[in-house]
Amino acid sequence: MQRRKHVPQRTCIVCRQKKDKRRLIRIVRDRDTGVFVDLSGKHNGRGAYLCPELNCWDKALNKNVLDHALRTEVSEAEKEKIIESISQLVP
Template identity: 55%
Template sequence: MRQKHVPQRTCVGCRQVKDKRTLIRVLRSTTGEIEVDATGKKGGRGAYLCPKRTCWEIALRQRRLDHALRTRLTDAEMARLEEFAQTLPVAGEGED
C-alpha cells in the first residue's frame, strides 16, 4: 500500500525541514496584519517556525521573518512575536 503524503515545511529559524503539523505558522494576512496562525488554515502569506524559542529568536534577530513574509515587521509586531516566543520552551527542553 502507498503511504499517505505528509506535508513538509522548512523552519525559517533553523532551516530544517519538518512535518507541517509540528511547526507554528506566522501569517501576514491580506490586510497586512502579522499574527500567529494556530489553525494553519487562515488565508495570507505564511512562514513556519519550530516550537522552540531559539528558532524564533534567530528568525526575529536576523529578520528572516521579514524576508519570508515579504514585508518589514514593525517594532510593535516584533515585540508581540518576541512575547509569544517567550512562552515557548528553549531548544532541548522536553525533547527526546
Template identity: 45%
Template sequence: MSQKKIPQRKCITCQDRNSKKTLIRIVKNKDGEIFVDNTGKANGRGAYICATKECLEKAIKTRALNRAFKLEISEKVYKDLSEEIEKYEK
C-alpha cells in the same frame, strides 16, 4: 491500508523540515497584516518557524521574517511569537 501523509514544512531560520503541527505559522494576508496563525488555516502567505527560543532569536537577528514577507515586521509580531513559543514549551 495506506498511511496518511503528514504535511511537512520548513522553518525559515534553521531550514529543518518538521511536521506542520510542530511549527508556528505566521501569515501575511492580502491587506498586508502580519499575525500568528493559531489555526494553521488562515488565508494568505505563510511562513513557518520552530517553536524554540533559539529559532526566534535567530529570526530576529537575521531578519528572516522581513525577507519572507518582503516588508518590515513590527515588534508586536515578535512579541506574539514569543508568547506562542512559551505556550509550546509548557
C-alpha cells in the same frame, strides 16, 4: 483500520529543518491585520513556518529572517505580539 493521513512537510525558515507541518508554528502576513502567529494554520496570506524553538524565533525576529520570508517589514509592535503569542508554545 484507519488509514494514516499523509502529513505535509514544511521547512523552518531559520534552521532549514524539515518537519511535519503540525510540529511547526505558522506565522502569516495578512494584508489587513498584519503579521501574526497563526495557531489554526489555515489563515489566508503569505505564511512561514518555524520550529517551536527559542533559537529559531530569536533569529527570525532579530536577524530579519522573518521579514525576508514574509516579504515585509515586521514592526516592533507586531514583534511584541508575536513574542507574546509564542511564549506559551516555545519552551
